[in-house]
Amino acid sequence: MSQNKITGRAYVVGDNIDTDQIIPAKHLVYNTHSPEERKLYGKFAMSGVPEEKSGLPKGGIKFIREGEYQSEFDIIVGGKNFGCGSSREHAPLALQVAGVKAVVAQTYARIFYRNSVDGGFVMPLESVDNIYESFSTGDQVEIDLASNQIKNVSTGKSFELRPLGDAADIINAGGLFAYARKIGMISQKAGANV
Amino acid sequence: MGMTITEKILAGHSGRDKVVPGENVWVNVDILMTHDVTGPGTISIFRKEFGEDARIWDRDKVVVIPDHYIYTADQHAQRNVVFLRDFVKQQQIDNFYDVGTPDYKGVCHVALPEEGYTRPGEVLFGTDSHTCTAGAFGEFATGIGNTDAAFILGTGKLWVKVPQTMRFVFDGEMPDYLMAKDLILRIIGDIGVDGASYAAMEFAGDAVHSLNIEERMTLCNMVIEAGGKNGIISPDEETLKYVKARTNKPFDPVQNDSDARFAFEKKYDAAKMVPLVAKPHSPENVDTAENLSDVKVDRVYIGSCTGGKLTDFKAAARILNGRKAAVDTFIVPATTDVAKGLRDTKIDGKSLHQIFEEAGCRIGNASCGACLGGPDDTFGRLNGEEVCLSTTNRNFPGRMGSKKSQVYLASPLTAAATAVNGTITDPRKYIA
Numbered sequence: 244m245s246q247n248k249i250t251g252r253a254y255v256v257g258d259n260i261d262t263d264q265i266i267p268a269k270h271l272v273y274n275t276h277s278p279e280e281r282k283l284y285g286k287f288a289m290s291g292v293p294e295e296k297s298g299l300p301k302g303g304i305k306f307i308r309e310g311e312y313q314s315e316f317d318i319i320v321g322g323k324n325f326g327c328g329s330s331r332e333h334a335p336l337a338l339q340v341a342g343v344k345a346v347v348a349q350t351y352a353r354i355f356y357r358n359s360v361d362g363g364f365v366m367p368l369e370s371v372d373n374i375y376e377s378f379s380t381g382d383q384v385e386i387d388l389a390s391n392q393i394k395n396v397s398t399g400k401s402f403e404l405r406p407l408g409d410a411a412d413i414i415n416a417g418g419l420f421a422y423a424r425k426i427g428m429i430s431q432k433a434g435a436n437v
Numbered sequence: 438m439g440m441t442i443t444e445k446i447l448a449g450h451s452g453r454d455k456v457v458p459g460e461n462v463w464v465n466v467d468i469l470m471t472h473d474v475t476g477p478g479t480i481s482i483f484r485k486e487f488g489e490d491a492r493i494w495d496r497d498k499v500v501v502i503p504d505h506y507i508y509t510a511d512q513h514a515q516r517n518v519v520f521l522r523d524f525v526k527q528q529q530i531d532n533f534y535d536v537g538t539p540d541y542k543g544v545c546h547v548a549l550p551e552e553g554y555t556r557p558g559e560v561l562f563g564t565d566s567h568t569c570t571a572g573a574f575g576e577f578a579t580g581i582g583n584t585d586a587a588f589i590l591g592t593g594k595l596w597v598k599v600p601q602t603m604r605f606v607f608d609g610e611m612p613d614y615l616m617a618k619d620l621i622l623r624i625i626g627d628i629g630v631d632g633a634s635y636a637a638m639e640f641a642g643d644a645v646h647s648l649n650i651e652e653r654m655t656l657c658n659m660v661i662e663a664g665g666k667n668g669i670i671s672p673d674e675e676t677l678k679y680v681k682a683r684t685n686k687p688f689d690p691v692q693n694d695s696d697a698r699f700a701f702e703k704k705y706d707a708a709k710m711v712p713l714v715a716k717p718h719s720p721e722n723v724d725t726a727e728n729l730s731d732v733k734v735d736r737v738y739i740g741s742c743t744g745g746k747l748t749d750f751k752a753a754a755r756i757l758n759g760r761k762a763a764v765d766t767f768i769v770p771a772t773t774d775v776a777k778g779l780r781d782t783k784i785d786g787k788s789l790h791q792i793f794e795e796a797g798c799r800i801g802n803a804s805c806g807a808c809l810g811g812p813d814d815t816f817g818r819l820n821g822e823e824v825c826l827s828t829t830n831r832n833f834p835g836r837m838g839s840k841k842s843q844v845y846l847a848s849p850l851t852a853a854a855t856a857v858n859g860t861i862t863d864p865r866k867y868i869a
């Protein structure tokens with residue numbers, strides 16, 4: 244997962260996006276390890292976000308188009324307390340399956356953050372300020388991990404990100420298992436890391 | 438510098454004399470709990486990472502409690518339980534509370550203490566965010582995802598960032614119209630849904646220690662709604678009595694050092710507090726029940742790990758006894774023990790079950806029920822534009838089913854008063 248630049252189109256949501264909005268509870272029944280059923284997590288990713296908050300500032304923009312399994316958006320820009328609520332790992336998984344490369348938010352709920360990092364699903368980046376109002380859904384975005392900057396290419400404005408800190412080792416390894424193998428805590432053999 | 442209860446437990450479980458907030462440590466796990474929604478994913482990751490035939494680290498330390506999607510015809514949901522059965526058999530896990538057997542319990546966070554798995558001084562992880570409930574027993578308990586849980590299944594360890602402790606002290610006497618739910622809503626209203634992010638929340642003071650164990654569980658249950666990592670209440674006589682009645686396992690209760698450092702402290706006078714309600718769609722949208730008296734509801738829901746314990750139903754029955762519910766009222770006991778309690782507990786010679794039936798309530802089976810919506814045929818699920826007053830813990834958009842519904846959160850006393858009146862009602866109206 245070590246790469247320095249992440250680019251793509253933004254999907255903008257506000258503060259307190261909880262896990263029921265990221266993937267509503269009734270969809271938690273699909274088998275995450277069956278390729279066919281796993282796709283459904285993509286299909287229903289972000290489907291619990293209320294209409295008016297779906298794709299700010301306008302709202303009413305579907306994250307996943309009718310009949311699709313992947314999003315046309317690559318980076319989610321949120322505000323405070325992203326991923327609050329349940330411990331369901333299906334939330335970062337759904338975002339990954341939908342094709343999301345990174346989430347940028349000012350703060351995260353801790354279980355979502357942990358799950359994103361330990362499961363190696365999406366990169367949870369923290370912005371120094373609450374910046375979602377400086378982005379419109381569909382804007383072209385460029386994230387530079389070397390300089391900890393996120394740039395709204397559409398407006399030309401840049402914003403500061405916090406360094407990954409402690410999580411960097413696990414993120415760079417590709418998740419908790421890969422990290423534990425790397426430091427020799429668990430044996431190499433079982434489970435090739437995907 | 439001394440340590441808080443949380444710091445001491447984490448130090449003890451990571452083989453250190455001392456830890457400080459912000460430090461990452463690998464802790465040894467005493468109990469790992471999983472259920473039907475998150476269990477199958479956890480097991481799949483375990484098998485993939487450690488091998489199909491790998492053994493779990495300790496079969497006595499893993500507890501499997503199906504509780505979420507139980508009374509539903511949904512095929513996928515039923516398949517999850519089959520998946521759990523298969524794993525439990527393969528790994529010879531005895532601590533399994535299977536659906537459709539006399540062992541079936543219901544909501545994991547209430548079942549764990551009932552079965553003696555929550556013990557002072559220990560470390561409990563669960564694949565459910567409300568695992569923090571067990572902090573009521575003076576242990577470190579928190580929710581984790583499937584990857585972390587799979588890691589524990591194989592190694593018995595997990596990394597933890599040591600949280601700082603925020604302390605909430607409730608002094609004064611609890612008025613009899615007030616419940617633990619009102620106390621925790623007050624805190625969430627004050628500090629917000631991210632007010633305790635990454636922190637341990639300790640509840641202290643005379644009012645807290647005057648609460649019974651189930652009420653203390655309600656306090657700790659909702660720390661996650663303030664972003665907290667774990668809740669903690671120092672173990673006292675009441676705790677020891679409860680735990681010792683349910684397990685023979687030895688345990689080591691831990692107290693704060695006298696010079697422990699808290700990152701934050703706030704004091705409340707319980708005697709002066711009033712019944713509260715969290716309005717849609719956030720637990721921090723707190724107002725008094727009195728101020729919301731013109732809000733009409735379509736439904737009242739009394740259940741879940743937050744508001745579906747025996748204490749909660751005893752409270753509701755105080756008001757519903759001899760009265761009729763004016764709106765659809767759903768009663769969902771958290772566990773089969775609570776369901777039994779509804780039949781065995783009497784007020785004026787009538788069982789709680791009878792009181793609720795005579796009031797016209799609908800009584801469901803022990804499980805999570807509609808607390809998290811669930812499959813469309815779930816008992817009590819909000820399928821349309823209902824306005825519901827609920828004793829559960831979350832009122833996020835669509836949490837109890839339909840995105841168009843509205844959920845107000847309150848104590849079981851406020852719920853019962855609201856059921857009788859049809860509009861949000863301060864329970865003092867019915868409690869002399």
Ligand code: SF4
Nearest residue numbers: 544741742805808809
């Ligand atoms: S009762 Fe509700 S909050 Fe409690 S474990 Fe079940 S779904 Fe979660």
